[in-house]
Structure formats: C-alpha cells, structure tokens
Amino acid sequence: MSGHEPSQPSSHTFDYKHVGGRFLGLVALAVVAFAAVAIGAFTNTKQFAFSYLFAFTFFLTICMGGLFWTFVHHAVDAEWSVVVRRQLENIASLLAVMGILFIPLIFVAPTLWYWMKPENANDPLLIEKWPYLTKEFFWIRAAFYFVFFTVASLWLRRNSIKQDTSGSAKYTLLNRKITFGSLPLFAVSLTFAAIDWLMGLDYHWFSTMWGVYIFAGTALSSMCVLVLIITALRNAGYFKNVITIEHYHIMGKLMLAFTIFWAYIGFSQYMLIWYANIPEETIYFLRRNTESWQILSTALVVGHFFVPFLLLLSNMGKKNPAFLCGMALWILTMHLLDIYVVVLPALHKAGVQPNWLDFACLAAIGCTLAALFLKRLGDSPLWPLRDPRLKNSIALKN
Amino acid sequence: MNAVGNTSAPVYGIAAEFQCARDLYHAAQKIRDAGFQKWDVFSPFPIHGMDEAMGMKRSILGKVVFLGGLTGFLTAVTLEFGTSSFLYPLIVAGKPTNLFTVPAFFPIMFELTILLSAFTAVFGMLLMNGLPRLNHQLFNWDRFKLVTEDKFFVAIEAKDPQFSSRSVSDFLESLGGTHITTIHGD
Structure with missing residues (x-):
C-alpha cells in the first residue's frame, strides 16, 4: 500500500464485523447460563445465593473500578488517560446493569445476610447495631448505591460523548465538577456496599479496613480489564497511532502500584486482627486459615502479591502488551479467587467445596456484561475524539 | 574567542549560549550525532525529551535501588529471625517464634526495605551526579548566571576524547551558539 493514511482500520468507531456471530453466541450463552442458574436457585437455594453473590461481587468490583478511574482522570485533570477514557466510561456504564442483576439477591437476602432472620432479632450484638442493620435502611442504602453509580457513570459518559461532536471544553469542566461532587459519595458507596453485602455475611464480625480492602481489588482488577480491552481493540486494528507503548507502561505501573496497595491493605487488616487476637475479629481469618481454605488463602498471598509484584517490577514487562495481558489475566484470576475466599467460606464452613453454580453464575453475569459491553463499544467513538487534551495524550512520553 | 577563569589553569571546556529551548534541543541532537561523550546542557527549566536528544542512556539507579531494598529486606530477616528464633529463642504466650x-516481623521487613531503598535512591542519585559540590568551573563565566533566567547553554568538556579547542568552538558556532567562551578552572 502507498503512503496514504492507514485505510479502514484507523477508524474510530467500532465495527461489529470483528465480533460477528460471537455476539449472538454470548447472548445465547448468557440465556442458557441464566436458565441453569434459575434451576439451581430452586433446587439448591442456599448454594445459589452464595454463588450468585460471589459472581456478582467479582463483576461489580470491575465496573466500580471503571468508574473510579474515570473519576481519577477528571479529578486530577490527567493527560495520559484521555485516550483510554472512553473504555473506562464503557466499563463504568455497566453499573446500571449491575443494579438490575442485583435483583435476584433481594429474594435470597435472609439466606445470605442471616441477621435478617427473625430468630436473630433478639441477639444483643444485632440490637447494638440498630438502626444500621435494619431491613429498611439496608434496602434504602442498596438503592442509593445503584442510583448514584448509575447517574454518575452515565452522566459523565454522556457529557464525554457530547464533546465528541461539539468539541467544547465546557464538558471537560462540567465533568470535573461532577467528579468532585461524586468522589466522596463514591468512597461512601463502595465502602458501605462492601460492608453491607460482604462483611454483612457475618454480622458478628467487623474490620475497619474492609472498605479499602475491597477498593484495592476494585482499582486493580479494572485496570487489568482495561489492559485486556485496549489490547483486543488494538489487535483488531484500532487505536493505531493513538495508544502507544507509553500508555501500556503507565497502565503497567498502575497495575504494579495497586498490586502493592492490595497487599499492603490485606496484610494490615490481617496483622491488626492477628495481633489483637479478639475472638470476635479472628473468626474471619480462623475460618479462612483452617481446613482447605488455608490452601486458597496462602495461594492468594503468593499469587495475588509476590508473583505479580516480582514480574511487574521490571521495566521490560510493562512495555510489552502481550506480557502485560498475561499479567492482567493472572491478576484477574487472583481477584476472582480473592472474592471467592471472601464469600464462600461463609457457606462452606468445613472447607472448600466448589459447586457448578459458582461457574454458572459467573458465566451468566459475565456473558451478559460482555454482550452489553460489545453493544456499548459501537455506540460511541472508541476514544474522546475532541477532548482538548487528546493531542498531548497521544504524544505521551514517560 | 573569550576565555574566563584563571587562564593559566587547565581548560574545563568550551561553552556556548543559545536563545531558546528549541535551539538548545536541536544543538543537543547534533552534538550527540557528532559523537561527543563529555558534555552537558543547561536551562532554566526541564526540557521534555532532552535526555533522548542528548542520547542519554537509562540510569542504572533503579537497579542500584533494588539492591538497596534487598539489603534492607535481608537485614530485617536476619535481625528478626536470627535473634528471636536462633540466638535467643523467644517464647511468648506459649508460642515459639x-x-x-x-x-509480627513483616512490618519491620517492609519498613527496612523501604528505608534502604529510599536512602539508596536519594544518596545514589547525589553520588552519581557528583553532588554535593561547592563550586563549578562554569561559575567563572558571568554570562552563565543567566541560566537561571532566560538563557540556554551547552558546555563540551576538555575531557572529551574528541575535544580540540578550535574544532569545538567552530562546531558550536555552526550550531548557532553565541558568546562562545573557553572556561578555565580556578
């Protein structure tokens, strides 16, 4: 070919021909998986409740992370992330769907969060936690989280897309204001969602670091998903001369930073509980550090921290998209294991007991979100075309 | 060509003045391509991409810092396990170390790793830059004070294997440098 502009692949809108029949395949798989999950919900309600919460939490953290990084972009007026921002917005926009996917949990709430059961109503520890642990307040909070997540993510994305046609800097400024208003609400929502749905699995237990522990996994896992999405799109021929190795370098650095952050928070939480040795607190780790759960907890320490930490330390790996994708997949697997070890020991107290419903729920929610993400991908340009900082972002050097 | 400093002292190098960052950047590229080794540029503010224009290699500081951190980590491991598990085994609350x-040992391992990494980074950086130092031959040149205002400078040192006063001053002139001056030591 001659010295013309790169021909069709340089396009900035996603062409569905790259997906083809796979889109329908995803939809079909989601439908089949949901049907299987529905059968499981009636035959084995207890297992369904926990498996579904596990899968739900895994994907919720990824979507919340997309919103978090969008906020970070606007709050610090970042330059490098302009070119990847649309994909973060796309991930975050799935939070609205997460609100709908939350509905099945409403029906199994007392199974999951056993403080709701009438026989516990007179437990002094529950009475002490009045009015936080009351059903009314619990559902109001859940509604608030999803309303906030949905409004914030869709509003930011809408302004960003409007800027693609108008090019007006006022949308950048407006999004910055939205972000400043949203950041405290985001911190509150993420923290209390983690407390309500995960710490609430055992209302006797508490950890003051719980919210930030879940947040660490949130920011890390969504950065990994971003790396995978960007690489997939690059391999399909998009982002030519837009996203360079320099952008990968930054994403790799953030992956390393949050790997360390996760370990720092996870260890701090563990050490404080281990050292104080108060039965009310140690129950959480006692369960996860005995029987076969011990193997998974140890695997987390090695796989979620030491392996990615050592492998991401060097400059070379962070500048190599293929290597970084491998690391992203590895860390996502570890994040999945992390959430598994958070949720499932509450059900299988005697030891690890995998169930087909774990996988069915993951497939059901995962395929639904993947299909909707592909739909999102074609809705708008792949990167903010007329962001005032786009040129600087493309020319990034670090 | 002007000369400053003590003219009987050895020559430090030859310096030239440039009027803007762009000129300095292009001059740096040409000096790099001419194969000079011992030279430097000076500007009132950092110039993006200058390290590449000068052909500077990646600093080895990162690797040195890694070794510093490793030393800190191993120090902590030795101090903690060596003393409490081997030399004088501690048994607290019926639990041997x-x-x-x-x-319980982890925070100290962490802190010492960070501490020695930070020390190595700061002091290694100073050492590699030849800092701290009290004076520099370039300060003998009055015009060089403008480097903290609005002027840009290049200095090619006499230590450079390709250095010869005539060719270097001609070369700097051809790059658009002005006020080309030979800098002597004290």
Missing part, C-alpha cells in the same frame, strides 16, 4: 510469627 518461627516461620508462623512472620506477621
């Missing part, structure tokens, strides 16, 4: 007491 062994591999399973690692949560």
